[in-house]
Amino acid sequence: MMESFEAVKVISEHRGEALIVATMTPGTELPVVTTKPEWDLSWHWSAMGKASSVALGIALARPDRKVLVLDADGALLMNLGSLVSIANMAPPNFVHFLFDNGVYRCTGGQPLPRRGQISFAAFARDAGYPNVSEFADVETLESNIDSVINQAGPSFVCLKVAPSLEKPAFPYLPARDVVGRFRETLKRS
Amino acid sequence: MAQGELTAERVLGEIRKCGVTHLVFLTDTKLRFIHDILLKQKEIIPVPFCREGEGIAIAAGLVIGGKKPLLLFQNTGLYESGDSIRTVALELRLPLLMIISYLGWKGDSPITDSAGIFLEPTLNAWGIKYHLMKSDEDVGKISLADKEAQETSKPVAILIATE
Numbered sequence: 001m002m003e004s005f006e007a008v009k010v011i012s013e014h015r016g017e018a019l020i021v022a023t024m025t026p027g028t029e030l031p032v033v034t035t036k037p038e039w040d041l042s043w044h045w046s047a048m049g050k051a052s053s054v055a056l057g058i059a060l061a062r063p064d065r066k067v068l069v070l071d072a073d074g075a076l077l078m079n080l081g082s083l084v085s086i087a088n089m090a091p092p093n094f095v096h097f098l099f100d101n102g103v104y105r106c107t108g109g110q111p112l113p114r115r116g117q118i119s120f121a122a123f124a125r126d127a128g129y130p131n132v133s134e135f136a137d138v139e140t141l142e143s144n145i146d147s148v149i150n151q152a153g154p155s156f157v158c159l160k161v162a163p164s165l166e167k168p169a170f171p172y173l174p175a176r177d178v179v180g181r182f183r184e185t186l187k188r189s
Numbered sequence: 190m191a192q193g194e195l196t197a198e199r200v201l202g203e204i205r206k207c208g209v210t211h212l213v214f215l216t217d218t219k220l221r222f223i224h225d226i227l228l229k230q231k232e233i234i235p236v237p238f239c240r241e242g243e244g245i246a247i248a249a250g251l252v253i254g255g256k257k258p259l260l261l262f263q264n265t266g267l268y269e270s271g272d273s274i275r276t277v278a279l280e281l282r283l284p285l286l287m288i289i290s291y292l293g294w295k296g297d298s299p300i301t302d303s304a305g306i307f308l309e310p311t312l313n314a315w316g317i318k319y320h321l322m323k324s325d326e327d328v329g330k331i332s333l334a335d336k337e338a339q340e341t342s343k344p345v346a347i348l349i350a351t352e
Contacts (some may be wrong), residue, residue, distance in 0.1 A: 043254070053244075057246070059250040060254070061253070085237065176280065
């Protein structure tokens with residue numbers, strides 16, 4: 001098991017030119033480590049579970065750019081159908097990282113229903129993602145991250161992360177400003 | 190391909206005028222006549238979804254990425270999509286053009302189905318402008334709604350009000 005912050009750092013360091021859509025736990029951590037904030041769509045989504053769907057729309061709109069979504073397990077449970085919709089459209093530029101900590105961290109660490117007894121990797125595989133992988137430590141993630149990002153997707157990567165309740169002091173920006181900056185960056189690139 | 194006085198060809202023609210790039214949709218009995226013709230043409234890319242809140246978010250992503258989606262779904266799904274509409278569409282001020290079937294619409298008779306009873310009050314509560322589309326005479330409202338969505342950076346709805 002790895003710390004989610006470590007995983008976010010590895011992804012950020014290996015992203016290349018990729019756009020990142022991040023929510024919940026990784027959404028609070030990405031702004032701390034990112035070197036390309038203008039290419040990040042990262043805020044504390046109240047529409048919990050919808051990051052994967054927003055990322056799907058961006059990936060379809062911009063097939064010339066790789067799109068990484070940093071999703072959370074509790075959030076994905078609120079939008080499980082999105083796995084089917086993503087696999088159905090099969091954007092090759094789409095990489096779905098799922099931070100699996102088994103708890104609702106933002107509300108104090110309450111366990112998810114059937115915590116530890118369900119497999120998000122199996123959900124993604126059955127939905128039709130052609131590439132599915134699972135990493136439990138940061139060293140294995142780091143040694144596989146380039147191939148995971150660069151292969152033709154859609155790809156699903158389940159990351160087993162610790163149910164840590166610590167939150168980094170992340171820079172707060174209103175969601176509207178984050179999206180405005182992101183849209184402007186996309187228009188220019 | 191006619192349903193009452195509203196024909197799919199006229200609706201499609203108006204949608205094309207708006208420069209729609211993607212059709213983000215979930216099938217519905219009342220909208221089927223439009224689905225069928227939209228899925229046969231090649232210019233607008235179909236993007237099916239599983240639940241309406243998801244569809245709003247996909248369309249939002251397309252707008253953020255510089256495209257012009259059209260959302261198509263049933264009014265019952267509008268109720269499910271509330272959090273997405275509030276947080277993604279309204280809070281982020283994204284122009285979304287939506288065509289929504291008015292399940293429960295009874296013409297001049299009183300609406301008795303709760304799917305219809307709550308529709309206009311719900312849209313009014315969210316501050317979402319809407320137009321009724323009952324026949325071919327109303328198809329110009331699609332372009333009007335699109336213009337309003339772009340000018341206000343908000344969702345605007347066309348309600349298919351056929352019996």
